[in-house]
Amino acid sequence: MLTNVAVLAFDGVAPFELGILCEAFGIDRTADGVPALDFAVCAENNLPMRTSMGFNLQTDFGLDRVAEADLIGIPAIPRGGVPSDAVIEAIRAAYDRGARIMSACSGAFALGAAGLLDGRECTTHWMYTDELQRRFPDAIVVPEVLYVDTGQIVTSAGSAAGLDAALHIWRQEYGAAVANVVARRAVVPPYRDGGQAQFIARAVPDCDADTLRPLLTWILENLEEDHGVEALAKRAVMSPRTFARRFRDETGTTPHHWVTRQRVSAAEELLERTDHPVEWIAGEVGFGNAATLRHHFVRVRGVSPQAYRRQFAC
Incomplete structure (x- = not known):
């Protein structure tokens, strides 16, 4: 420690x-x-x-x-x-x-x-x-x-x-x-993924994006929704190709990568602050089931949700 x-x-x-x-x-x-x-x-x-x-x-x-x-x-x-x-x-x-x-x-x-x-x-x-x-x-x-x-x-x-x-x-x-x-x-964003671009077309990550800021805010407030490229492009009133390009310009990464990281971050806080089952947390943050949450959590954090909870639960 x-x-x-x-x-x-x-x-x-x-x-x-x-x-x-x-x-x-x-x-x-x-x-x-x-x-x-x-x-x-x-x-x-x-x-x-x-x-x-x-x-x-x-x-x-x-x-x-x-x-x-x-x-x-x-x-x-x-x-x-x-x-x-x-x-x-x-x-x-x-x-x-x-x-x-x-x-x-x-x-x-x-x-x-x-x-x-x-x-x-x-x-x-x-x-x-x-x-x-x-x-x-x-x-x-x-x-x-x-x-x-x-x-x-x-x-x-x-x-x-x-x-x-x-x-x-x-x-x-x-x-x-x-x-x-x-x-x-x-007074800074609590989490910016290390893999985000450090030198890209627009100032970025988290919800500091320009055109897409309202959409990114909505995603964070509705992580359980479908956030595939086509669904997000429709909400942004863009073609999927234009949306994917604009998203990378403004965040430095892909919609899937960005959403996955936000879901993992939300899962972290729920694992720390609640005693809800991992299956319930997976549904709340949009992963659907415990197996999918575990897959992405291990890839991003290097430990399982259960191991993370044992270490950091309040």
Whole structure:
């Protein structure tokens, strides 16, 4: 269980991505029912560091604090650069002892320098994916996603995608209800699928779409309805082909994929907050039966609905 988080700082660190990691894991939300985390920003020494925006920052926590953490956060680093050898060694040591490591934006280059991306799917900001692949040819760079979770290593795309990845970790560790509280405090959508496009024609996921926003809202309020392409296209007054194209433009994914993820998310909350049978929950969220719910739940979450309920039921 996640209890201890250390975020690395270094010369050239990007303050926005550093701030995202502090926002995600460093704020005391215990009054809202969120478990307390032991959190610290750490550096090689206690000397002032120059950020990428030209101001200095300083921390009293050294690399020995990294050795205690369950999760290590790595914010964006200067393009073309890597942290010091001491910081890279601290990252390697954390990985070797089993700590989880999450990078935000170009922080993935630090993981590459530590040799932790070889043979592993990963991502970074869309502007840097080609460079990441070129510098670390053994990495499997996935340029079109918001974040990639390979278990011990989580890499996220540019800027705000780091918050999506952090919420993903909260959800894994403590369930949807806790992740939703963290998201609500940050005033962001509680869940954006890591497989959604990070650079597409319109601003997107969840219900932030443009033309289709009313339809997406209706889907979320009526998950038990038929949400096949033809039925949704009819409701949107479009041909199925035009609708499917518009849907991908505005959400970065297919109608089936989007609806399935929303149904799984709704099932999560019902599994956490109620004691209704899985069969009943399957009907409520539109999967029809327990077997179909289980199939999709395992594919998305990696565990069965029953196992999820045992871990996260309120």
